[in-house]
Amino acid sequence: MRMLINVPETVVADALRGMAAAHPELTVDVENRLIIRRDAPVAGTVGLVSGGGSGHEPLHGGFVGPGMLSAACPGEVFTSPVPDQMARAAAAVDSGEGVLFIVKNYTGDVLNFDMAVELAEDEGVRLAKVLVNDDVAVTDSLFTAGRRGTGATLFVEKIAGAAAEAGAPLERVEAIARQVNESSRSFGVALSAVTTPAKGTPTFDLPAGELELGIGIHGEPGRERRPMMTSREIADFVVNAVLEDRRPSGPVLVLVNGMGATPLLELYGFNAEVQRTLTERGVAVARTLVGNYVTSLDMAGCSVTLCQVDEELLRLWDAPVQTAALRWGR
């Protein structure tokens, strides 16, 4: 086991203590497992809360801050957070304008966020919920009924976060989040398996010299295995899978995302091939983000997410954001 940890049982609590030390601009509640922007609740704005199993960092905790999430609820590694956590987060960030839950489509997350909606509404918080289900690789999977939520989560959180920051009402923030999800599609590839702290050995077997096309962010099975392909071939396959599902009729945001263990040098090289194939297919690119954002612990691999944007979504994407992992503008 090649992990930089103490014991598997304290991995999430240890990480939260480390986040607290590095980010005084956040309120990190280690006991209750919450990461909250320090100035929450922000008067006159809708609160945005997301969360999910840990092991996908910087998602979601690294996206908490002005212009993006109000709070994040980390669960144990690859395990849903609990309803109490989510309800507590909602109460902490509600300014009276209501709260939007952004939920990746995994069975545990969906159930627990649903229970949290009831808990929070009992406390008088007005709630809305948006499901992210952008992964075109498979329908129904190890932990999912329907499609998995992956890279589009970043687009939903950023764009809805900008709308909330600008003072849009709950119904509008929800509609924008829904539009972003509906406009987004993803496809991922694994070059190696993932090892969780609790298990200590790879969660599935992927022989060297093979890759798995359509992998999920917990190592859930994809569509097929093949002998190793070049970056160019992978880009063609991945972009084709995304475009077959939804052919954009306008410019797109591109996320070229690393699964955690693929070097940035390779991700940028892969981006060159993704851009080439998009150009060949006549898809106009408005903005591109390259990096490790929606990860799967130590898995090597990548995913591509395309999100078609109109002028409003692009303006919201470009709006300032100040989080641990995503920052631009003022």
Next chain:
Amino acid sequence: MRMLINVPETVVADALRGMAAAHPELTVDVENRLIIRRDAPVAGTVGLVSGGGSGHEPLHGGFVGPGMLSAACPGEVFTSPVPDQMARAAAAVDSGEGVLFIVKNYTGDVLNFDMAVELAEDEGVRLAKVLVNDDVAVTDSLFTAGRRGTGATLFVEKIAGAAAEAGAPLERVEAIARQVNESSRSFGVALSAVTTPAKGTPTFDLPAGELELGIGIHGEPGRERRPMMTSREIADFVVNAVLEDRRPSGPVLVLVNGMGATPLLELYGFNAEVQRTLTERGVAVARTLVGNYVTSLDMAGCSVTLCQVDEELLRLWDAPVQTAALRWGR
């Protein structure tokens, strides 16, 4: 080989094409292997140029932009860039106020930057040079006479970059860069070996269940191998090694750096232990940065860099920066 590449020969050129596509705010010259801020040369300011072998991304290309580097020269993987590249970068960013070369202490880099100084001076550019040699693990190494340059490079580039952006003259920017290097110490740990594209297999043998203390960012040998240690034990060992070499007499910047393949979840947990041991040792922490910044391709592991700061250095650290990998302020 689990790499997201086409062929080893085009890895760097492919990555530069991918950077160009993702970062319209940069001028990326794929043929001449240069990454330059688009508004260079900036009138009235000193130019900052760094570079080195590729495979350490986001170092250096990810640090080009307002408030940090003016240009970066990427070499082949783990191979020094050539003098022509560096001289060309100097000419491109010189506003007439001169250029500072920031050079990590590896034999090839030192020789080539020295030749580039001559080339650039022949072209009428006023040059200064600062060597970064912060790694306390070993003196003299595979590619180094003296100490290796590692994590402190980020501090030197950021802080000297802020001074240059503010209009400080060449002598002052050079003195600040030198002060930052002299105030910085690093120590790194490998949990796995690194695999270069050209070789395709690990460059050294590190059995599972062992770690190497004092590793270099090219997988150069460290001080010793030990059976796997906990995050807490590693933090104690690493911080102790740094403090034994230089005991700060004032507050420090802390860089908890990932080598590339260690999940952010683990890095934050490791940071909690680093902060604990610094507190126990009475070292005051001014700022902390956690992430994969000075990497070694797919190596798992981490390093810690401490940089003692006075009020001026801290102010320069906090000054706005807008690069691909490091961004804050306006």
